[in-house]
Amino acid sequence: MARSQNQAPFPAYRPRRLRAHPSLREMVRENTLAPGDLIWPVFVMDGQDDAHPIHSMPGVFRHTVDRLPVLAARARSLGIPAICIFPYTNPRLKTQTCAEAWNPDNLTNRAIRAIKAAVPDIMVMTDIALDPYNINGQDGIVRGGEILNDETVEALVKMGEVQVQAGADILGPSDMMDGRIAALRAMLEKNKFHNINILSYSAKYASGFYGPFRDAVGASGALIGDKKTYQMDPANSDEAMRMIARDLREGADMVMIKPGMPYLDICLRAKTEFQVPTFAYQVSGEYAMLKAADQNGWLNGQQVMLESLMAFKRAGCDGILTYFAPEVAELITP
Ligand code: PBG
Numbered sequence: 001m002a003r004s005q006n007q008a009p010f011p012a013y014r015p016r017r018l019r020a021h022p023s024l025r026e027m028v029r030e031n032t033l034a035p036g037d038l039i040w041p042v043f044v045m046d047g048q049d050d051a052h053p054i055h056s057m058p059g060v061f062r063h064t065v066d067r068l069p070v071l072a073a074r075a076r077s078l079g080i081p082a083i084c085i086f087p088y089t090n091p092r093l094k095t096q097t098c099a100e101a102w103n104p105d106n107l108t109n110r111a112i113r114a115i116k117a118a119v120p121d122i123m124v125m126t127d128i129a130l131d132p133y134n135i136n137g138q139d140g141i142v143r144g145g146e147i148l149n150d151e152t153v154e155a156l157v158k159m160g161e162v163q164v165q166a167g168a169d170i171l172g173p174s175d176m177m178d179g180r181i182a183a184l185r186a187m188l189e190k191n192k193f194h195n196i197n198i199l200s201y202s203a204k205y206a207s208g209f210y211g212p213f214r215d216a217v218g219a220s221g222a223l224i225g226d227k228k229t230y231q232m233d234p235a236n237s238d239e240a241m242r243m244i245a246r247d248l249r250e251g252a253d254m255v256m257i258k259p260g261m262p263y264l265d266i267c268l269r270a271k272t273e274f275q276v277p278t279f280a281y282q283v284s285g286e287y288a289m290l291k292a293a294d295q296n297g298w299l300n301g302q303q304v305m306l307e308s309l310m311a312f313k314r315a316g317c318d319g320i321l322t323y324f325a326p327e328v329a330e331l332i333t334p
Pocket of ligand 1: 127129131139174175209210211212213214227282283284285
């Protein structure tokens with residue numbers, strides 16, 4: 001039924017009536033944004049009591065592990081339910097085999113332990129991909145110019161296992177290899193980690209919007225070539241649905257679309273077709289664009305931050321990974 005048929009003609013129907021007062025607008029608001037919708041990505045580095053700014057991401061820092069408990073406690077008190085950890089790995093530890101990825105004492109695992117010991121109630125999510133540990137910056141093991149799928153999946157399983165042993169609650173495979181969700185789920189079941197969630201980066205596109213992130217984790221200089229043989233073509237939408245269906249069949253609990261703002265059509269389609277917990281990653285480049293325009297006085301930073309995050313809710317997302325998490329939570333916490 002055409003919706004316009006439900007409405008009286010003007011002047012009986014004056015849509016502006018519903019917009020005439022702030023309290024009325026609040027009454028008829030269709031979506032809400034709350035701190036509970038946010039996952040905060042945090043960059044960690046070696047060292048002591050230190051933080052380094054990431055120039056292409058104003059307001060974002062890499063933090064040493066000993067600072068994480070305070071940050072996590074603050075996030076939790078703002079109502080943020082989860083933190084996602086990304087390591088800035090010492091270049092000397094990057095190799096062809098990526099063995100540092102499954103070192104039980106690597107930066108990520110030390111960060112997980114520090115956070116869970118101090119703030120057990122915050123969910124710790126990890127990133128599963130080899131790029132922070134890979135001498136060539138690729139997410140998978142490279143041999144003869146090829147990114148090897150099955151060997152990479154074996155490495156990712158070892159990586160996930162040590163993360164869970166360190167206390168991770170949610171595994172976030174961001175590598176886009178085939179078969180990784182089934183392999184990770186089998187590892188979790190075998191070890192009786194029945195309650196560990198997998199939030200799969202199911203629809204991850206080969207995007208230019210990851211640029212500042214690669215600076216943040218020190219992978220930009222390292223990356224040789226591009227990621228187009230495993231990350232998705234931005235032209236595709238049906239393929240994203242196939243990836244989500246596949247990951248759910250293999251044992252993913254939640255799915256992600258990444259990047260976020262340019263892919264809201266994919267978010268809405270995913271939520272409509274699958275009705276599963278659906279997340280979007282408002283990636284580094286999206287954050288950088290908004291911050292840069294704000295700093296130039298070209299946009300109202302606070303307004304576009306709120307508007308961009310609400311757009312994800314409107315598009316059907318249950319939550320958003322965003323570098324704005326603490327800043328926006330501060331603003332919207334009741
Ligand atoms: C690693 C990974 C990337 C991001 C999250 N995990 C970069 C990439 O795939 O090159 C990007 C996040 C962001 O840009 O904020 N596989």
